[in-house]
Amino acid sequence: xxxxxxxxxxxxxxxxxxxxxxxxxxxxxxxxxxxxxxxxxxxxxxxxxxxxxxxxxxxxxxxxxxxxxxxxxxxxxxxxxxxxxxxxxxxxxxxxxxxxxxxxxxxxxxxxxxxxxxxxxxxxxxxxxxxxxxxxxxxxxxxxxxxxxxxxxxxxxxxxxxxxxxxxxxxxxxxxxxxxxxxxxxxxxxxxxxxxxxxxxxxxxxxxxxxxxxxxxxxxxxxxxxxxxxxxxxxxxxxxxxxxxxxxxxxxxxxxxxxxxxxxxxxxxxxxxxxxxxxxxxxxxxxxxxxxxxxxxxxxxxxxxxxxxxxxxxxxxxxxxxxxxxxxxxxxxxxxxxxxxxxxxxxxxxxxxxxxxxxxxxxxxxxxxxxxxxxxxxxxxxxxxxxxxxxxxxxxxxxxxxxxxxxxxxxxxxxxxxxxxxxxxxxxxxxxxxxxxxxxxxxxxxxxxxxxxxxxxxxxxxxxxxxxxxxxxxxxxxxxxxxxxxxxxxxxxxxxxxxxxxxxxxxxxxxxxxxxxxxxxxxxxxxxxxx
Amino acid sequence: xxxxxxxxxxxxxxxxxxxxxxxxxxxxxxxxxxxxxxxxxxxxxxxxxxxxxxxxxxxxxxxxxxxxxxxxxxxxxxxxxxxxxxxxxxxxxxxxxxxxxxxxxxxxxxxxxxxxxxxxxxxxxxxxxxxxxxxxxxxxxxxxxxxxxxxxxxxxxxxxxxxxxxxxxxxxxxxxxxxxxxxxxxxxxxxxxxxxxxxxxxxxxxxxxxxxxxxxxxxxxxxxxxxxxxxxxxxxxxxxxxxxxxxxxxxxxxxxxxxxxxxxxxxxxxxxxxxxxxxxxxxxxxxxxxxxxxxxxxxxxxxxxxxxxxxxxxxxxxxxxxxxxxxxx
Numbered sequence: 042x043x044x045x046x047x048x049x050x051x052x053x054x055x056x057x058x059x060x061x062x063x064x065x066x067x068x069x070x071x072x073x074x075x076x077x078x079x080x081x082x083x084x085x086x087x088x089x090x091x092x093x094x095x096x097x098x099x100x101x102x103x104x105x106x107x108x109x110x111x112x113x114x115x116x117x118x119x120x121x122x123x124x125x126x127x128x129x130x131x132x133x134x135x136x137x138x139x140x141x142x143x144x145x146x147x148x149x150x151x152x153x154x155x156x157x158x159x160x161x162x163x164x165x166x167x168x169x170x171x172x173x174x175x176x177x178x179x180x181x182x183x184x185x186x187x188x189x190x191x192x193x194x195x196x197x198x199x200x201x202x203x204x205x206x207x208x209x210x211x212x213x214x215x216x217x218x219x220x221x222x223x224x225x226x227x228x229x230x231x232x233x234x235x236x237x238x239x240x241x242x243x244x245x246x247x248x249x250x251x252x253x254x255x256x257x258x259x260x261x262x263x264x265x266x267x268x269x270x271x272x273x274x275x276x277x278x279x280x281x282x283x284x285x286x287x288x289x290x291x292x293x294x295x296x297x298x299x300x301x302x303x304x305x306x307x308x309x310x311x312x313x314x315x316x317x318x319x320x321x322x323x324x325x326x327x328x329x330x331x332x333x334x335x336x337x338x339x340x341x342x343x344x345x346x347x348x349x350x351x352x353x354x355x356x357x358x359x360x361x362x363x364x365x366x367x368x369x370x371x372x373x374x375x376x377x378x379x380x381x382x383x384x385x386x387x388x389x390x391x392x393x394x395x396x397x398x399x400x401x402x403x404x405x406x407x408x409x410x411x412x413x414x415x416x417x418x419x420x421x422x423x424x425x426x427x428x429x430x431x432x433x434x435x436x437x438x439x440x441x442x443x444x445x446x447x448x449x450x451x452x453x454x455x456x457x458x459x460x461x462x463x464x465x466x467x468x469x470x471x472x473x474x475x476x477x478x479x480x481x482x483x484x485x486x487x488x489x490x491x492x493x494x495x496x497x498x499x500x501x502x503x504x505x506x507x508x509x510x511x512x513x514x515x516x517x518x519x520x521x522x523x524x525x526x527x528x529x530x531x532x533x534x535x536x537x538x539x540x541x542x543x544x545x546x547x548x549x550x551x552x553x554x555x556x557x558x559x560x561x562x563x564x565x566x567x568x569x570x571x572x
Numbered sequence: 573x574x575x576x577x578x579x580x581x582x583x584x585x586x587x588x589x590x591x592x593x594x595x596x597x598x599x600x601x602x603x604x605x606x607x608x609x610x611x612x613x614x615x616x617x618x619x620x621x622x623x624x625x626x627x628x629x630x631x632x633x634x635x636x637x638x639x640x641x642x643x644x645x646x647x648x649x650x651x652x653x654x655x656x657x658x659x660x661x662x663x664x665x666x667x668x669x670x671x672x673x674x675x676x677x678x679x680x681x682x683x684x685x686x687x688x689x690x691x692x693x694x695x696x697x698x699x700x701x702x703x704x705x706x707x708x709x710x711x712x713x714x715x716x717x718x719x720x721x722x723x724x725x726x727x728x729x730x731x732x733x734x735x736x737x738x739x740x741x742x743x744x745x746x747x748x749x750x751x752x753x754x755x756x757x758x759x760x761x762x763x764x765x766x767x768x769x770x771x772x773x774x775x776x777x778x779x780x781x782x783x784x785x786x787x788x789x790x791x792x793x794x795x796x797x798x799x800x801x802x803x804x805x806x807x808x809x810x811x812x813x814x815x816x817x818x819x820x821x822x823x824x825x826x827x828x829x830x831x832x833x834x835x836x837x838x839x840x841x842x843x844x845x846x847x848x849x850x851x852x853x854x855x856x857x858x859x860x861x862x863x864x865x866x867x868x869x870x871x872x873x874x875x876x877x878x879x880x881x882x883x884x885x886x887x888x889x890x891x892x893x894x895x896x897x898x899x900x901x
Contacts (some may be wrong), residue, residue: 064849
């Protein structure tokens with residue numbers, strides 16, 4: 042699991058119920074200037090430099106300071122941020138971006154094409170693992186003039202346009218970072234971005250205080266005067282804070298799922314799960330396919346039938362999220378429900394499949410024994426492990442639950458020291474970015490998380506993903522990704538569980554908090570408070 | 573002259589012992605934290621949800637984790653000898669700075685808690701002893717037992733629900749109002765309001781202990797001959813209790829308080845977490861979760877130095893409370 046997902050997701054989910062800033066939305070009210078947004082950050086980020094640290098909490102706060110060239114609406118269609126327009130050459134290899142006119146860095150220096158070339162062509166390829174998926178395919182990045190940047194790819198990569206969000210390719214000032222050691226640059230403690238908010242004070246362990254950037258490039262914005270992120274490590278405290286109005290916004294994993302139904306009743310709070318579309322994590326159990334007992338596909342299917350996944354959504358997530366049936370989330374590009382092989386909860390079917398394999402119960406009624414590595418991410422994951430133990434037990438699969446802390450989980454999952462392992466992985470808009478990495482045989486890398494840890498090898502799938510990434514157009518790509526979804530949902534290389542959603546609650550005095558698929562990872566330049 | 577020499581010899585012996593203890597603590601903890609699964613690079617990559625081999629290799633190289641373990645230990649010991657506790661992998665700040673930022677806040681919290689605990693504990697203990705076997709004694713004893721048996725984080729949560737959520741008298745979390753612009757007394761009052769709940773919650777547990785200790789010791793002392801003598805001399809009851817009984821009954825309380833002082837730095841993790849108090853306990857806990865070895869070792873070193881210092885302090889307080897110890901030892 043990439044942690045990312047969890048946090049990301051979490052973060053991402055926050056969301057917008059009132060997307061009035063989006064193109065075509067119906068926000069009737071006029072935004073007002075002024076006001077403070079008080080919210081929560083948990084856990085406390087180690088730094089705010091999103092180029093050097095891609096952890097989720099870093100993005101939550103850093104996204105207000107550092108921006109990308111594009112934003113993405115709830116349907117993942119790109120729209121302008123630092124780039125006001127762009128063109129893609131017919132052969133799909135040349136992307137030309139025109140930048141906004143009057144953008145300055147927080148220190149007053151102008152933002153120009155040179156900064157884009159530096160960030161995307163030099164700094165981020167060194168430091169940013171998510172951008173490397175794109176930069177590895179780059180032939181060149183050039184500034185054509187101070188407001189025009191041209192990216193040339195070695196070969197077409199249709200997912201490229203989906204990688205310019207602030208937490209995929211954030212812009213960093215060349216005049217501060219070029220020629221210096223990125224990681225030890227003293228400027229890392231005084232972030233200089235183009236975003237609508239600037240860092241005023243960070244009292245470690247207590248709060249991060251952002252204030253309005255008065256020279257922001259989008260006239261009239263931002264509307265809020267300040268944003269205060271309180272560091273609140275205890276979840277009971279976070280619930281109390283939103284319930285009593287001492288905080289205005291909770292997001293990501295701030296709230297435990299069992300508190301969601303209660304908070305939903307509270308009239309002065311807006312609830313949403315939107316803003317989760319970019320990350321769209323899917324929870325599953327990694328299967329260590331190297332072990333003989335998992336190599337018969339019928340056993341993997343039997344396990345799928347043995348788990349009541351709707352129960353997980355309804356009772357453990359209190360209705361948030363949905364059952365996942367395949368490798369692509371329903372909120373990710375190229376999702377195709379029609380082709381999926383589905384596995385309704387059916388213990389009888391599970392038993393039939395095992396009978397057919399000749400997997401007979403022993404004297405104690407046990408057909409097979411498996412170890413399940415639980416995720417150390419709180420209540421909801423512990424309960425899932427217990428549920429699986431119980432439901433597998435009903436069909437004669439005896440489960441031993443293994444527990445560890447998060448570092449221990451990272452170690453064991455990435456080094457293949459598991460039989461079944463709960464996990465969740467972010468999708469990042471295009472299957473070429475977030476999905477392929479889990480199934481490509483070329484991405485079996487011991488010690489690296491969010492790779493093909495299950496050891497799945499299928500030349501057909503390798504070939505399809507390669508073709509999907511370089512497909513010349515969307516129709517072609519859709520055909521390829523549909524085939525992939527059919528094959529993987531039939532093959533069950535991991536046990537698909539649920540699509541995760543994270544609850545966002547905010548004080549109804551605030552508007553336009555979650556306006557796109559970034560959710561609370563957006564820059565909040567359009568968020569405002571009614572008086 | 574020999575007295576001074578003896579004292580110098582004594583102090584230097586203690587000092588050498590302290591250094592050996594700290595050295596042992598470093599080496600032991602160094603290997604202990606390395607035996608836990610995972611490392612900081614893996615945690616950072618894991619929390620990022622995006623990682624490739626290069627990302628982790630870069631981090632491990634930067635942190636020096638690609639060096640042989642003995643070499644890392646040697647480098648670390650060399651730095652510590654020069655007073656340098658190293659650099660936090662996660663936060664990219666010097667460990668000394670991180671600890672210096674957090675330590676005063678923890679000392680404020682635990683110091684206040686300890687003061688509350690001592691004052692209330694001794695007062696209640698004395699009362700219980702004076703009314704031994706009667707209603708007041710029973711009530712204090714039962715209450716003390718109850719508080720002692722209740723997890724302090726639960727007490728904290730309940731206190732929050734009552735005083736912050738329902739009654740809205742006190743702040744919910746944190747240590748001061750953000751950007752309040754307050755100075756001097758007003759700032760102190762603001763911090764005080766934030767301090768009440770966590771300090772009382774943390775202190776209550778020890779109130780129970782001190783009350784029981786004081787009560788037991790006083791019951792024992794008051795049967796002794798010198799107390800009877802004091803009464804026979806015609807001293808007032810108040811003077812007998814305070815000067816003769818209580819003072820002699822305090823020794824076990826002082827011993828225990830000396831032990832508790834060790835917790836002053838590291839023992840408040842739960843309370844710091846529940847009340848979002850920016851202290852060193854949370855720093856240490858987060859360092860464990862993030863496998864931020866240098867921060868964890870730094871906290872352990874500072875903690876052990878404090879414990880050693882407090883032990884020395886306890887010895888001095890002993891002498892003040894009971895002059896017999898000084899004259900014989």
